[in-house]
Amino acid sequence: SAVISQKPSRDICQRGTSLTxxxxxxxxxTMMFWYRQQPGQSLTLIATAxxxxxxxxxxxxxxxxxxxxxxxxxFSTLTVSNMSPEDSSIxxxxxxxPGEAFFGQGTRLTVV
Amino acid sequence: AQKITQTQPGMxxxxxxxxTLDCTYDTSDxxxxxFWYKQPSSGEMIFLIYQGSxxxxxxxxGRYSLNFQKARKSANLVISASQLGDxxxxxxAMREANSGGxxxxxxxxxxxxxxxx
Numbered sequence: 001s002a003v004i005s006q007k008p009s010r011d012i013c014q015r016g017t018s019l020t021x022x023x024x025x026x027x028x029x030t031m032m033f034w035y036r037q038q039p040g041q042s043l044t045l046i047a048t049a050x051x052x053x054x055x056x057x058x059x060x061x062x063x064x065x066x067x068x069x070x071x072x073x074x075f076s077t078l079t080v081s082n083m084s085p086e087d088s089s090i091x092x093x094x095x096x097x098p099g100e101a102f103f104g105q106g107t108r109l110t111v112v
Numbered sequence: 113a114q115k116i117t118q119t120q121p122g123m124x125x126x127x128x129x130x131x132t133l134d135c136t137y138d139t140s141d142x143x144x145x146x147f148w149y150k151q152p153s154s155g156e157m158i159f160l161i162y163q164g165s166x167x168x169x170x171x172x173x174g175r176y177s178l179n180f181q182k183a184r185k186s187a188n189l190v191i192s193a194s195q196l197g198d199x200x201x202x203x204x205a206m207r208e209a210n211s212g213g214x215x216x217x218x219x220x221x222x223x224x225x226x227x228x229x
Contacts, residue, residue: 030215031215033216033217035219041221042203042220042221043157043203043205043219045216045217045218048215090155096207096217098145100147101159101205103149103156103157103159105156106155106156
């Protein structure tokens with residue numbers, strides 16, 4: 001199966017700043033997604049990263065707060081903008097092919 | 113309405129015994145896929161097993177098997193011969209096409225499994 005390298009693995013950020021998370025897949029994948037996992041919770045889909053076009057956001061998530069890029073089939077970034085302590089979560093990227101969906105290692109973000 | 117329902121927030125199982133983790137789903141898409149993931153305390157998501165909606169046989173991967181009952185919309189995970197290392201959160205997930213035609217994966221709330229020596 002494909003391997004996703006996600007970085008950074010963790011960060012501590014000041015409120016009001018922005019953090020960009022990168023995901024690199026070692027093979028082409030059909031779909032890429034970004035998720036948030038708040039402490040003790042399940043995964044919530046933020047958006048579907050579309051190659052070469054604007055991401056498709058889920059209800060409650062907006063592009064100004066979570067801009068996403070996907071310039072090709074193997075790479076995507078998520079930016080968490082103007083951070084507040086409520087953004088402290090694990091952020092995970094996912095790649096999907098028919099029959100499997102797999103994840104990066106996750107980014108554990110703490111906003112202080 | 114919940115797309116994926118896991119009704120067991122926590123489960124205990126004796127080492128070497130089998131355990132079943134429940135998952136029911138709701139979709140109108142005729143073509144969908146069901147996944148199970150394991151998340152240990154380290155936080156990484158580990159893919160365990162996949163079942164496609166058109167697959168005729170239940171999926172199996174080593175000690176993991178998926179009891180797929182399409183008419184009942186259930187996809188329970190069976191772990192045989194439990195090991196201490198199986199203690200983790202387990203998530204059921206479903207991939208389906210959304211209203212825009214994009215495939216997306218939705219997760220259940222998870223079941224925390226603890227294996228007792």
